[in-house]
Amino acid sequence: MYKRILTIQDISCVGQCSLTVALPILSAAGLETAILPSAVLSNHTGGFSGWTFTDLTEDLPKIRERWELEKVDFAAVYTGYLGSAKQIDYVKDIVKSRLVSGGRFIADPAMADNGKLYAGFDDNFVEAMKKLCFSADIILPNITEAAMLTKSEYKESYDKSYTDELTEKLLANGAKTIIFTGVSYKPETTGVLVVENGSPQYYEHRKIAGGCHGTGDVYASAFVGALENGFSAFDSAKIAADFTLECIEKTQGDSEHWYGVKFETALPSLIKALKLI
Ligand code: PXL
DSSP states (O other), rough: OOEEEEEEEEEEESOOOHHHHHHHHHHHTEEEEEEEEEEEEOOOOSSSOOOOEEOOHHHHHHHHHHHHHOOOOEEEEEEEEOSSHHHHHHHHHHHHEEEEEEEEEOOOOOOOOTTOOOOOHHHHHHHHHHHHHSSSEEEEOOOHHHHHTOOOOOOOOHHHHHHHHHHHHHHTOOOOOEEEEEOBBBTTEEEEEEEEEEEEEEEEEEEEEOTTHHHHHHHHHHHHHHTTOOOOOOOHHHHHHHHHHHHHHHHHHOGGGTTTTOOOGHHHHHHHHHTTT
């Protein structure tokens, strides 16, 4: 079946994140991908000295109304970076109105990393993001986001009891399937913790020193691409992890490319992993 899905996140014109990453990755995964930009920024907010920010919040309900009139709906909706708390309410309306029955809503909180909220977000935004994530079928928080969504202490080093605690709290709040990204129990490795039907499965892989911008978006996009090609949540999590690692490896050593990863160079591997060629 030829699937049309929708992704809602910002356009950072430069910086290899959000829509400029999601659209090519989802297209490479063979999915017709409609986009809804939440905002347009000159560049992302991680590491540049400033940025323009054009908020598109009030376009969202107008676009939804048009799609309702045209009877345009989507086999899945995947949300990433959103520009404001108000926007989150509009996104909920879009999911309610335009996601086909039985279609999956996948939410990446895309609001924090390394213990800190991204620039421009506040507690009010976190509260709104909680409601969105707890209404989703699948969420992809990193450890910082999971801690913020559950009002838990953020820990830089932790063991399984901490991720168990975060899991329990997320499930108690209504989370369904959880894909924890960047879960590292040992200094030399990291991985993805997948909680489906309440039971956890961990995919551990090598850790590459130094964080890279945009890898959360690369990861979530590849995950959605695999999932919507029929792979299980765990297999999709693995495929996305291997792809993201390759993207980081292909970027390492190029100090001028600090703002994102050269994901384009790894797309052939993703297409092979998805068995599309
Ligand atoms: O990659 C997440 C992201 C998306 N969009 C914008 C960002 C960031 C992270 O900093 O600034 C605008």
